[in-house]
Amino acid sequence: MNRFAIGHVLIKTKQLKQAVQSFQQLGFTVTYRTAPSKAYNALIYLQDGSFLELFNPKPFHLPDRLLRAVFQLLRPLHPAMVNRFLHYLxxxxxxxxxxxxxxxxxxxxxxxxxxxxxxAKLGKTINKSKTLPDGRKQTWWLAVPEEPRLPFLMSAYDPELACTEQEISHSNGALGIDRLVIDVPDLENWIESYKLIFTGAEFSRDGQQCTFVLGKNHTVVLRLAKQHRLAEIHLITSLPLKNELRLQPDLSHGAAIMMKSV
Structure with a gap:
């Protein structure tokens, strides 16, 4: 039984406005859900219900050293979430x-x-909320593994804001996520860790990689490598392509984004 699908993928950037412009040049429609002048993230909604999130992990304009010290003081309250933020930083x-x-x-x-x-070793569930432009309060929660390199789990947003047709339409034809490729240094241990998260998901082993099949036909591929990193995201496009295409790396802010036809 597939309990989960990939909800969203985070792409870190140090300059959010510049990243928004770059991804627009790549053919994505990028949406701010808050005032751009105050935003720390911007979203790329896809037709399969997932989205890409461009984000700057520094919520305050403080030197990294001082910001780390602040979050170290907060560690006893939410150690799993603080460890994850420090990983972002x-x-x-x-x-x-x-x-x-x-x-x-x-x-x-x-x-x-x-x-x-x-x-699976999870930290305390974290309740989140924000005020929507119409004044309503939107709530959701996060369940965060103690290991910051494992995916976190999210509830639905309440209330959920439906995307407009324009928000999910992209000139590059992007429709949804096909697979996420993750490099790992100790394949066997990471497979066992992921089995606890993807309980019940179908998986297959092929030499030096393992593939988990999730809901919505999303797949997560663990690939043996020297160090851990989210290596590639593969998107499905409506455009006719003979071969899989990598989007221009000089515009993707370090993210390897591949496109393949339906």
Whole structure:
């Protein structure tokens, strides 16, 4: 049973406005859901319900050293989330993290309980909220593994804001996520860790990589390498392509983004 699909993939950038312009040049429609002058993220919505998030992990204009010290003081409150933020801060630009959504939204809490009972080590659930432009309060929660390089889990947004046709239409034809490729240094250990998160998901082993098949036909590929990194994201496009195409790396802010036809 596929409990999860890839909800969104985070792409770190140090200059959000510049990244928005670059991804627009790549053919994506980029949406701000808050005032651009105050935004720390911008979103690329896809027709399969997932999205890419361009984000700057520094919510305050403070030197990195001082920001690390502040979050070290907060570590006892939410150690898993603080460790994840420090991972963001220490990472290079590019593919940085990803979230899992429950395929059946109403099962989100039950799914988190079940994978925790299966042995996945999760920190405290973190409740989040923000005020929408129309004044309504939107809420959701995060369940964050203690290991910051494993995906985190999210509930549905309440209330959920439907995307417009314009927001999910891209001149490069992007429709949704095909697969996420993750390089790992110890394949066997990472396979076992992912089995706890992807409880019940179909997986196959092919030499030096392992593929997990999730909901919405999303796949996560673990590939043996020297060090851990989110290596590539492969998107499906409606444009006719003879071969898989890599988008211009000089515009993707360190993210390896591949496109293939439906």
């Amino acid at each position: 220490n990472s290079e630009e590019g593919l940085n993290d990803y979230a899992l959504d429950s395929v059946q939204l109403e099962q989100a809490e039950a799914n988190v309980r079940e994978i925790s009972q299966a042995g």
